[in-house]
Amino acid sequence: MYGVIRQYDIDPGQIDAIVHRCRERFLPILSKALGFVSWTLMDAGPAGLITASVFDDELKADYAAGWYKENQAALALGHPQVTRGPVVTRSVVEHVPEGYGFLWRCAVGAGGIYEATHRVRDSLVPLIAALPGFASYGAIDAGASTVVSLSIFKNRECADAGSRQTVAWVNERLAECVAQPPEIIPAEIRLRTSTTAVTT
Secondary structure, three states, X not given: OEEEEEEEOOOHHHHHHHHHHHHHHHHHHHOOOOOEEEEEEEEOHHHOEEEEEEEOOHHHHHHHHHHHHHHOOOOOXXXXXXXXXXXXXXXXXXXXXXXXXXXXXXXXXXXXXXXXXXXXXXHHHHXXXXXXXXXXXXXXXXXXXXXXXXXXEOOHHHHHHHHHHHHHHHHHHOOXXXXXXOEEEEEEEEEEEEOOOEEO
């Protein structure tokens, strides 16, 4: 699978209109795209608006990127900061409503991507997946020794607990691999669709 994360600077007063336009104009097209897996729109407050897309492979993700470019003006979105790469781990619990999440951007030391992603998949994911309200976790290898992950829970309280557990785990199990403190962006899930369901 292949993931793409876009982060937009927006006028906070426009978020409701953007969510409405995405629901009406974008999701009906995207959800039928070949290779589509999931798409999430998050209100990250001062950090702007973040979308996370997952497709079967890079080629299918590029198809959606073309639609984004053609329709950015109609959706009132500027040019995003784009992070993309292969999905290195993914865990989803069906039928858990998604309400809040944390985006992590973490630089690891040279050669540490392989070791870091294996530790995350084998140890961190089972740990947070057992927490109350866990909905999903996904991470991509964004290149340049960077891993970007998104943890989603049913509400802010569960997400905060998951974030605290993740910080403790990183400090204990990954400290020697991490080149600098991770960037952590909390965000409210405003719209999410997958191959099986749409949640708002």
